[in-house]
Amino acid sequence: MGKVYVFDHPLIQHKLTYIRDKNTGTKEFRELVDEVATLMAFEITRDLPLEEVEIETPVSKAKAKVIAGKKLGVIPILRAGIGMVDGILKLIPAAKVGHIGLYRDPETLKPVEYYVKLPSDVEERDFIIVDPMLATGGSAVAAIDALKKRGAKSIKFMCLIAAPEGVKAVETAHPDVDIYIAALDERLNDHGYIVPGLGDAGDRLFGTK
């Protein structure tokens, strides 16, 4: 079974409160999502392997550590996942970015795939799929399916807010995928929205309501 990590760092929780608030406008919402994505990237990269190199400081030679040439890929689920990409790339600028386009049919709540573009060396990369919301889990499961179908072997899923239903769906369909979240909320409402959640992440990021 995959592990579920809830990032309860005070800065993440503080910023998430303002992301949730309905009085937060598009500009501030976008900035806060970007900042939380950076903070979550800091936590999610905790286990990256290091290697030793030799450098010279102004004072002496030194053995020091650098990240050991890991090939990373960041995959936003369109649209709302785009809001988390730049925040992650601030810390991991060498990561390649792929895109998986999915929208959730408002009637059936099932994901509909409309676009997939990935880095060419899929088998060799460690991927982080990002999307602010894990609701029914349909979109996350479909995105992981799409990535595995093309050869991906190592996948993490990172989101801001998850519902228990979504966590369960990913755990059941993809027990090899660890899930990283900023908050685990109570439930879904009749329209498949997370309660209390933050509303429609895509609309709030891009001002399309």
Ligand SMILES: O=P(O)(O)OC[C@H]1O[C@H](OP(=O)(O)OP(=O)(O)O)[C@H](O)[C@@H]1O
């Ligand atoms: O877990 P699920 O029930 O599948 O719901 C979560 C999905 O819904 C939202 O996307 P949406 O379909 O609104 O598309 P958008 O990002 O283009 O607005 C969200 O960004 C997730 O991708």
Ligand SMILES: O=c1cc[nH]c(=O)[nH]1
């Ligand atoms: O609460 C939710 C559920 C799905 N998609 C969103 O943007 N918000």
Ligand SMILES: [Mg+2]
């Ligand atoms: Mg949306």
